[in-house]
Amino acid sequence: MSHQSTLIADNIEQYLHEHENKDLLRFITCGSVDDGKSTLIGRLLHDSKMIFDDQLAAITRDSKKVGTTGEEVDLALLVDGLQSEREQGITIDVAYRFFSTDRRKFIIADTPGHEQYTRNMATGASTASLAIILVDARHGVQTQTRRHSFIADLLGIQHLVVAVNKMDLVDYSRERFDEIVEEYQAIAEKLQARDIRFVPLSALKGDNVVNRSEALGWYRVGGQPGPTLLELLESVEVSRDRNLTDLRLPVQVVNRPNLDFRGYAGTLEAGVLRPGQAVKVLPSGSRSTVERIVTWDGDLEEAWPGQAITVTLSDEIDISRGDWIVAADAEVAMSHAFEADIVWMHEKPLEPGRQVDIRLAGRSVAGQVEEILYQVDVNTLERHPAEGLALNAIARCRVGLTAEVPLDEYAKSPGTGSFIVIDRLTNVTLGAGMIRAVVEGESPSATEVDWAGFELELNALVRRYFPHWEAKDIRKLL
Numbered sequence: 001m002s003h004q005s006t007l008i009a010d011n012i013e014q015y016l017h018e019h020e021n022k023d024l025l026r027f028i029t030c031g032s033v034d035d036g037k038s039t040l041i042g043r044l045l046h047d048s049k050m051i052f053d054d055q056l057a058a059i060t061r062d063s064k065k066v067g068t069t070g071e072e073v074d075l076a077l078l079v080d081g082l083q084s085e086r087e088q089g090i091t092i093d094v095a096y097r098f099f100s101t102d103r104r105k106f107i108i109a110d111t112p113g114h115e116q117y118t119r120n121m122a123t124g125a126s127t128a129s130l131a132i133i134l135v136d137a138r139h140g141v142q143t144q145t146r147r148h149s150f151i152a153d154l155l156g157i158q159h160l161v162v163a164v165n166k167m168d169l170v171d172y173s174r175e176r177f178d179e180i181v182e183e184y185q186a187i188a189e190k191l192q193a194r195d196i197r198f199v200p201l202s203a204l205k206g207d208n209v210v211n212r213s214e215a216l217g218w219y220r221v222g223g224q225p226g227p228t229l230l231e232l233l234e235s236v237e238v239s240r241d242r243n244l245t246d247l248r249l250p251v252q253v254v255n256r257p258n259l260d261f262r263g264y265a266g267t268l269e270a271g272v273l274r275p276g277q278a279v280k281v282l283p284s285g286s287r288s289t290v291e292r293i294v295t296w297d298g299d300l301e302e303a304w305p306g307q308a309i310t311v312t313l314s315d316e317i318d319i320s321r322g323d324w325i326v327a328a329d330a331e332v333a334m335s336h337a338f339e340a341d342i343v344w345m346h347e348k349p350l351e352p353g354r355q356v357d358i359r360l361a362g363r364s365v366a367g368q369v370e371e372i373l374y375q376v377d378v379n380t381l382e383r384h385p386a387e388g389l390a391l392n393a394i395a396r397c398r399v400g401l402t403a404e405v406p407l408d409e410y411a412k413s414p415g416t417g418s419f420i421v422i423d424r425l426t427n428v429t430l431g432a433g434m435i436r437a438v439v440e441g442e443s444p445s446a447t448e449v450d451w452a453g454f455e456l457e458l459n460a461l462v463r464r465y466f467p468h469w470e471a472k473d474i475r476k477l478l
């Protein structure tokens, strides 16, 4: 591979150590057919020297044969080579690519731009911190630009980079670029994203992708030469986007290999966790203190969001899969109902009132979409009433559950504020949603069952002595 660091030859251990500890930026690229997405990704990989020499030789040869770029090497061939997998019928919902520079590691989620792929884009965007919205300088802001921006925003992406591509085809015109920036402001006003940047570039010629362009010398930000796309990707500050204050550990597995060890495993979704932290368990409200944070690589003194950990507590309390471990003094909403934005992902349309399973942070609860409050036209961003939702539709809905569970708003903690809708019979994913508001003080959407005393006792015994059976608490079930 052409990726160079003198450390590779001089001190491979040091190189690997640095590489491992570089921070990671996940981003998504959005563009319509022919805006130049493949060329841009190819250019990023090529100019940041992440292409194998033989790959480069092959695409240089192919460019002459099948490329669309005249004398230039057609870097889109690099990416489209991988896309041929799609044509062979292998389903790839989102193609992920990896590259790194001296400063950061990157994972690109590459999703098709057409409206029929809205669900793919939502999937790719759900783990991304930044979205590159590609605009063809000749065509300016399009319907797709609006849709891509809206979906990125819906998924809580806080950093948007509007990459105005093909500047070479508009004579690197500053006026054209300014016009597009102004056009985009009308969209920006409707978005929550707090960090929106604009970069003029030419993916084909390599202007302002990795290397600064002389032809775009007028592009300045704050009196300085404006950053290239890669400089933006390397420097955008994403660590502050994470919620480090509200501790959330949804328990995925109760780990009890022998009588002496009882651990609760899961991914820390928010907050920083340390041994000694006073915690409570939801929904029961039982309290305890974190004793150890156990991982494959030994015990931790501190765990951060995104880390997969197992904790042990100083007291033996009743915890089962799907319960949340939170700070002892946390105030977390408990409810049977919430409002959410739902992206429908299945051919079978959403029908309000149908029984489904709602999977929230490791817990599965029976429930239903009670009402569609409004559907959003993803192209115009206008709201309108709807009776049902077809594949790829997006709507604000009211969801009712048969049990009271802890709930978070997505904006506060995406990991615990999102959910998927599951078909109860086939177990397939029907949709995905982001909680926008918890509806408090409502009774469950179905009547409670009157359990006999012995059933309650038996259930409690089974849950206490056989936690690995993962029996549900029948007091919270239908």
Ligand SMILES: Nc1nc2c(ncn2[C@@H]2O[C@H](COP(=O)(O)OP(=O)(O)OP(=O)(O)O)[C@@H](O)[C@H]2O)c(=O)[nH]1
Residues within 6 Å of the ligand: 031, 032, 033, 034, 035, 036, 037, 038, 039, 040, 068, 069, 074, 076, 165, 166, 167, 168, 169, 201, 202, 203, 204, 205
């Ligand atoms: N002149 C010029 N042409 C470009 C530029 N970027 C891409 N192109 C050309 O635009 C066409 C489309 O580029 P692609 O990279 O294949 O576009 P895409 O958006 O990935 O399209 P799909 O892969 O079909 O989704 C190709 O002919 C590219 O060579 C640019 O900056 N300037």
